[in-house]
Amino acid sequence: MTASFLATRLTMLVVTVLVASLGIYGAFMLAPGDPATLLVGGARKPDPAVLDRIRAEYHLDDPFFAGWWHWFSGCLHGDFGRSLVYRDSVGHLIGERAGDTFALVAYAAVLVLVLGTAIGTVAALRGGRTEALLTAATSGVMAVPTFIMSVLLIWVFAVELPWFPVYGSGTGFGGTLSHLTLPAVALAVSWVGYVAQVTRTSVRTELRGEHVETARSRGVPESVVIRRHVLRNASGPIFAVSGVGIAGLIATTAVAEQAFGIGGLGALMIDAALKQDLAVVQAVSLLFVVLFVAVNTVVDLVSAALDPRTAQGGSR
Amino acid sequence: MSAAAPLLDIRGLRIDLPTGAGSATAVHRVDLALAAGEAAALVGESGSGKSLTARSVLRLLPPGAEVHGELRFAGESVPGMSRTRLREFRAGEVAMVFQDPRAHINPARSVGDFLVEGLTAARGVPVREARRRVEAVLQEVGIPDAERRMRQRPGELSGGLLQRVMIAAALAAEPKLLLADEPTTALDVTTQEEVMAIVTEAREARGLAMLFITHDLELAAAVCDRVVVMYAGSTVEELPSGALHHGAAHPYTRALLASRPSVGDTASGLRAIAGRPLSGFEVPAGCSFAPRCPRARDACRTDTPLLRAAGTGTSACHYPHITEEAEQRA
Amino acid sequence: MSTAPAPVLPSAGRTPPVRRRRLDTATLAAAAVVGVFVLLALFGPLLAPHDPNAVDPLGVNAGSSAGHLLGTDDTGRDILSRILCGARASMAAPALVVLVSTAAGTALALCAAWFGGWTDRLVSGALDVVFGFPGLIMAVLAAAVFGPGLAAPVIALSIAYLPLVTRVVRAAALKERSLPYVSALGLLGASTPRIWLRHLLPNLAPLILVQATIGFGYALLDVAAVSFIGLGSQPPAPEWGLMVSNGAPGILTGQPQQSLYAGLMIVVLVIAVNLLGSGLSRRLPGGAA
Ligand SMILES: Nc1ncnc2c1ncn2[C@@H]1O[C@H](COP(=O)(O)OP(=O)(O)OP(=O)(O)O)[C@@H](O)[C@H]1O
Numbered sequence: 001m002t003a004s005f006l007a008t009r010l011t012m013l014v015v016t017v018l019v020a021s022l023g024i025y026g027a028f029m030l031a032p033g034d035p036a037t038l039l040v041g042g043a044r045k046p047d048p049a050v051l052d053r054i055r056a057e058y059h060l061d062d063p064f065f066a067g068w069w070h071w072f073s074g075c076l077h078g079d080f081g082r083s084l085v086y087r088d089s090v091g092h093l094i095g096e097r098a099g100d101t102f103a104l105v106a107y108a109a110v111l112v113l114v115l116g117t118a119i120g121t122v123a124a125l126r127g128g129r130t131e132a133l134l135t136a137a138t139s140g141v142m143a144v145p146t147f148i149m150s151v152l153l154i155w156v157f158a159v160e161l162p163w164f165p166v167y168g169s170g171t172g173f174g175g176t177l178s179h180l181t182l183p184a185v186a187l188a189v190s191w192v193g194y195v196a197q198v199t200r201t202s203v204r205t206e207l208r209g210e211h212v213e214t215a216r217s218r219g220v221p222e223s224v225v226i227r228r229h230v231l232r233n234a235s236g237p238i239f240a241v242s243g244v245g246i247a248g249l250i251a252t253t254a255v256a257e258q259a260f261g262i263g264g265l266g267a268l269m270i271d272a273a274l275k276q277d278l279a280v281v282q283a284v285s286l287l288f289v290v291l292f293v294a295v296n297t298v299v300d301l302v303s304a305a306l307d308p309r310t311a312q313g314g315s316r
Numbered sequence: 317m318s319a320a321a322p323l324l325d326i327r328g329l330r331i332d333l334p335t336g337a338g339s340a341t342a343v344h345r346v347d348l349a350l351a352a353g354e355a356a357a358l359v360g361e362s363g364s365g366k367s368l369t370a371r372s373v374l375r376l377l378p379p380g381a382e383v384h385g386e387l388r389f390a391g392e393s394v395p396g397m398s399r400t401r402l403r404e405f406r407a408g409e410v411a412m413v414f415q416d417p418r419a420h421i422n423p424a425r426s427v428g429d430f431l432v433e434g435l436t437a438a439r440g441v442p443v444r445e446a447r448r449r450v451e452a453v454l455q456e457v458g459i460p461d462a463e464r465r466m467r468q469r470p471g472e473l474s475g476g477l478l479q480r481v482m483i484a485a486a487l488a489a490e491p492k493l494l495l496a497d498e499p500t501t502a503l504d505v506t507t508q509e510e511v512m513a514i515v516t517e518a519r520e521a522r523g524l525a526m527l528f529i530t531h532d533l534e535l536a537a538a539v540c541d542r543v544v545v546m547y548a549g550s551t552v553e554e555l556p557s558g559a560l561h562h563g564a565a566h567p568y569t570r571a572l573l574a575s576r577p578s579v580g581d582t583a584s585g586l587r588a589i590a591g592r593p594l595s596g597f598e599v600p601a602g603c604s605f606a607p608r609c610p611r612a613r614d615a616c617r618t619d620t621p622l623l624r625a626a627g628t629g630t631s632a633c634h635y636p637h638i639t640e641e642a643e644q645r646a
Numbered sequence: 647m648s649t650a651p652a653p654v655l656p657s658a659g660r661t662p663p664v665r666r667r668r669l670d671t672a673t674l675a676a677a678a679v680v681g682v683f684v685l686l687a688l689f690g691p692l693l694a695p696h697d698p699n700a701v702d703p704l705g706v707n708a709g710s711s712a713g714h715l716l717g718t719d720d721t722g723r724d725i726l727s728r729i730l731c732g733a734r735a736s737m738a739a740p741a742l743v744v745l746v747s748t749a750a751g752t753a754l755a756l757c758a759a760w761f762g763g764w765t766d767r768l769v770s771g772a773l774d775v776v777f778g779f780p781g782l783i784m785a786v787l788a789a790a791v792f793g794p795g796l797a798a799p800v801i802a803l804s805i806a807y808l809p810l811v812t813r814v815v816r817a818a819a820l821k822e823r824s825l826p827y828v829s830a831l832g833l834l835g836a837s838t839p840r841i842w843l844r845h846l847l848p849n850l851a852p853l854i855l856v857q858a859t860i861g862f863g864y865a866l867l868d869v870a871a872v873s874f875i876g877l878g879s880q881p882p883a884p885e886w887g888l889m890v891s892n893g894a895p896g897i898l899t900g901q902p903q904q905s906l907y908a909g910l911m912i913v914v915l916v917i918a919v920n921l922l923g924s925g926l927s928r929r930l931p932g933g934a935a
């Protein structure tokens with residue numbers, strides 16, 4: 001991986017976050033009516049004195065960029081402002097909920113990586129009927145979005161077969177695991193399908209590779225051939241799509257949290273959006289965008305390191 | 317040829333490959349014997365089955381391929397080997413050098429990993445010992461800065477250098493037989509010469525036998541003791557290298573010799589062999605060369621000729637050219 | 647097509663000949679399923695046996711019966727009628743998303759590919775930024791700003807989907823632009839808009855159609871998800887995503903039918919759309935997988 005590749009990706013990360021923060025901050029300038037009214041929460045009739053205080057506190061009368069910088073630099077320091085609807089600091093609200101979201105996304109990410117690559121590899125190595133079956137299953141599952149999978153899982157594994165708790169996030173490691181299993185599966189399942197399919201095709205391609213034949217011609221044991229030549233060489237694309245999948249989990253965790261009543265960041269964002277509490281929505285969506293972009297960047301860097309061909313500008 | 321059991325003994329080899337509908341025969345009848353330390357060249361037009369023949373020695377055929385006939389290495393039947401024995405055999409007794417090192421060496425791993433793997437993963441040699449041996453072989457094939465090269469990726473090496481790496485990998489296994497499938501075709505002329513010189517030198521130093529596949533008849537005669545000619549999936553002639561130019565008895569071999577470009581030839585002086593080369597899949601009854609053969613007679617279209625002594629070598633032809641030299645001896 | 651005289655170039659009249667492969671059975675079946683859904687979107691209300699919003703306090707959460715083939719929901723509304731009438735609401739919003747993002751994305755892509763240089767860098771850079779913004783998050787943000795309802799999420803998703811279309815079309819347009827016939831047309835004095843409309847766009851159309859088909863699958867899922875979390879379609883609209891969430895409490899008490907049937911409609915349509923998209927893309931020149 002070249003230094004310039006690293007520099008480009010990091011610059012892109014910073015630029016994307018800056019522009020996204022401008023977009024997020026600017027969005028509520030677009031809002032119909034007075035932004036101050038929105039900050040109180042669109043539903044209620046505000047009192048003019050309160051509105052003035054809010055204007056001052058949020059620097060609403062400042063020029064756009066000054067106001068944005070005030071907000072954005074605050075966020076960088078961990079000061080996300082106050083929520084008038086929840087009557088709490090936004091930073092505190094986020095801090096309370098980040099743990100559940102992190103646990104859920106991490107759990108789902110493990111599922112995507114482990115199950116996705118395992119299913120794809122088995123399909124490619126076994127071939128024949130196993131492959132056809134797994135391919136059909138993974139394509140089917142890819143069309144089932146998180147919210148429908150949530151409902152299905154609740155119906156099958158919490159109501160018909162009462163194996164898992166339905167709502168909440170549980171306490172302790174065991175409790176968290178059992179509470180988060182269904183939501184993590186619901187969140188991960190379509191990405192598992194996707195990663196499995198990409199794994200299958202890239203393992204198949206690598207299996208046909210001439211360098212694999214060389215390894216076999218030298219008497220290298222088949223298990224080593226699979227690990228060091230087939231999987232090792234397929235790992236670039238596999239990791240790249242897994243990374244896109246994990247970033248995708250961050251984007252859709254809100255849906256799973258909502259469906260399973262988990263009080264994470266996603267649920268907070270939805271609740272705040274319903275109440276039109278813009279201070280919270282802005283902060284949480286900025287956080288999600290930063291995470292999303294950061295994961296994508298890390299994935300790009302790692303897959304470039306895994307596959308020297310992409311880092312050299314795709315020319316072999 | 318020595319009277320003792322040859323190192324490699326191929327008799328009546330037939331290879332059927334799976335096709336869309338059933339299977340088809342790609343290699344019909346190959347007879348070939350190679351003594352220890354001896355080098356034979358396998359020549360013939362594209363698609364004549366040279367690579368399949370060489371690969372069958374390592375059982376490195378496409379999945380579903382069926383091998384018939386006899387294929388013995390040092391008296392042991394190769395098709396009869398168990399999986400474990402086959403791995404051992406591949407790891408230590410026969411090594412193969414492929415045409416395109418860039419495709420045949422894993423681009424994602426370092427050159428050192430590639431070189432060492434044949435000893436560590438395949439033979440259980442400790443890594444340190446394997447590195448030591450590999451470095452020595454690298455020196456031998458003309459790669460002086462071995463340590464640096466081993467840290468590099470294949471993509472950072474030139475084609476000639478990579479082919480030396482491939483040869484070093486083969487030599488490091490200390491095999492008794494080297495299968496070289498057009499090892500220089502992908503290289504430029506000067507590099508070709510260097511690489512062939514390295515192979516010849518290493519072979520002489522180790523008493524290594526070689527089956528050398530090439531399209532270059534001159535090269536074949538220069539580096540090998542004998543030349544074996546294949547056409548449409550069968551061996552059609554075998555003769556000592558020295559007799560290639562004047563002692564070829566099979567019309568196909570003679571046509572190959574006539575069609576080969578050489579210095580001083582003008583374009584008009586080149587004689588291409590009339591007609592299209594056949595692959596093993598489409599051989600007619602009788603002699604497979606008959607449709608293109610200027611000397612073909614009725615018998616050629618009905619009876620399949622087998623290898624038998626003709627001139628200085630053996631030839632599968634009903635009406636071989638009998639050269640004066642051979643006639644005098646007879 | 648026939649209004650203007652064809653340029654005097656051999657075979658440059660329009661598309662360089664493309665080998666047409668026949669569509670396979672799976673693709674045809676998928677196309678048929680999508681066709682049925684489109685018919686439902688157009689004529690669903692005519693087929694509905696009941697008023698989709700007629701409540702029946704005496705017949706809530708009923709199972710299947712002759713009167714209510716798919717049963718009733720928690721307020722006694724006929725589920726079959728709601729599903730049939732919901733086709734339009736469920737498919738119109740994603741269709742709009744695809745229409746807007748495809749039209750705008752194609753225009754951006756053509757500008758970027760044609761003018762190159764700074765235009766290209768600006769468009770590509772801007773799209774990279776948009777790509778860093780997940781569609782669902784953008785939709786939630788928009789809903790927070792403009793209030794719940796489909797309008798805001800549709801606008802947000804249209805923007806979020808721009809990179810999807812633009813990247814692919816830009817790459818194809820660049821390739822097309824470099825073909826000799828395009829510069830030949832320029833030399834012959836054909837104007838830029840004419841080249842775009844009569845040559846570039848028709849040649850890119852199959853690719854754009856495939857992208858739009860694939861995009862529709864994504865958009866359908868995203869719009870339904872936004873409705874599911876309560877920020878899209880509002881009750882009592884018979885939209886499928888909203889029906890899945892309306893039915894969720896029923897699942898716990900053993901009445902999963904509303905969620906399941908509505909969810910099934912979404913999944914079947916998405917599978918059909920995906921199959922159709924990949925089937926069509928296989929028929930594109932050079933499209934093997
Ligand atoms: N994996 C395979 N699957 C199907 N057919 C094959 C395969 N490998 C080789 N063949 C066929 O077998 C025949 C002989 O192939 P082979 O590679 O041995 O020819 P060759 O003499 O080495 O030719 P070249 O000089 O081009 O390397 C050809 O007709 C080829 O098409």
Ligand SMILES: [Mg+2]
Nearest residue numbers: 366367368497
């Ligand atoms: Mg060959």
